[in-house]
Every structure is written in C-alpha cells, then in structure tokens.
Amino acid sequence: xxxxxxxxxxxxxxxxxxxxxxxxxxxxxxxRLEEAVDFVCLDVLVQRRRALALPPxxxxxxxxxxxxxxxxxxxxERMKAELLPDLGAEPRAKVAAAEATPGDEDARLLGVHVVxxxxxxxxxxxxxxARAAYTAEQVASGGERxxxxxxxxGRG
Numbered sequence: 032x033x034x035x036x037x038x039x040x041x042x043x044x045x046x047x048x049x050x051x052x053x054x055x056x057x058x059x060x061x062x063r064l065e066e067a068v069d070f071v072c073l074d075v076l077v078q079r080r081r082a083l084a085l086p087p088x089x090x091x092x093x094x095x096x097x098x099x100x101x102x103x104x105x106x107x108e109r110m111k112a113e114l115l116p117d118l119g120a121e122p123r124a125k126v127a128a129a130e131a132t133p134g135d136e137d138a139r140l141l142g143v144h145v146v147x148x149x150x151x152x153x154x155x156x157x158x159x160x161a162r163a164a165y166t167a168e169q170v171a172s173g174g175e176r177x178x179x180x181x182x183x184x185g186r187g
Contacts, residue, residue, distance in 0.1 A: 060145050068141075071162045072102040075169045082170050100137070102169070107140045110161045114147050114154075122150040 076088050076099055088095040118126065129142040148154040 057145055057149075060148055061141060064141060064144050064148065067158065068103055068106060071165065072099055072106055075102060075106075075166050078166065078170045104137065104140065106161070106165050107144060109165065110158065111140070111143055111147070113161065114151060114157065118147075118150065122146070125150065 073088070076095075080087055088099065090096075115123070115126065125146045126143055129146045130139055132139055132142055134142075151157070
C-alpha cells in the first residue's frame, strides 16, 4: 500500500492549514477574532462618519484604511488592558509569550487575544460588552468633534 498525502487527513481541511488539533483551534480562533474585530471597527467607522455627516469609508482610501487600523489597535489594546487584571500567573505567562513572538505588532496583539479567548471562559461575553462600550464612546466622541463650524453649516 502506498502512502498518498491526500488521504489520512480530513477532507474538509486545507492541506496548508496547521496539522495539530491545538494549532487548528488557534487558527480558527484567530480567524474568528479577525472577523469580529473587523466588524466592530468597520461598524464604528461607518457610524461615526454618519454622525459627522461624512461619506462612508472607502476601501481605496489609504487615509480610511489607516483610520480603520488605528481603531483595530485601540480596541484590542483597551480590551487587553481590561482583561489582564483577571488573569492568574500561568495565563499571564502565556500572554507574555504571545507578546514576545516575532512578527508585526498587529499580529502579536491578535495572538494575545487568541490566548485570552482560550484562557477566559467568558471572553466572548466580555468582547460583546467591550464592543458596545467602544462603539458608544467612539460614535459619541465623533459627534462632539463637529465644533462650531460644523454647527454653523448645519452638520451639528
């Protein structure tokens, strides 16, 4: 019997995906986190623009992309700061290891949240609470920044 590399693995799994169960779980968790954070930050950006009577963000705009990425970092950093005090020594060590991994800052920050999601049983409930607070804060602060000229020209 010859060994065929396509057999002996799940037919639903892409061969380029990680092979071990823990690695696959982490990859799926990372993907879910990316989607959830993208949704939160894009929703905030759209709502904030609407509150300021500005056009919606454009995928082709480098400025809009930078504003979106800044929002992603801010949201993840704030949530991390809220969750870290509730961790014991072992989970804190895992977070420190995730922060020390090579790669760009955004990938490390997302890796920290993968650890937090695995270590905290109520991570997704807290994510939802953080999402609601962040959205309310960002949309409200956008409305306050209109200033005198915005009010004079009917946008406030």
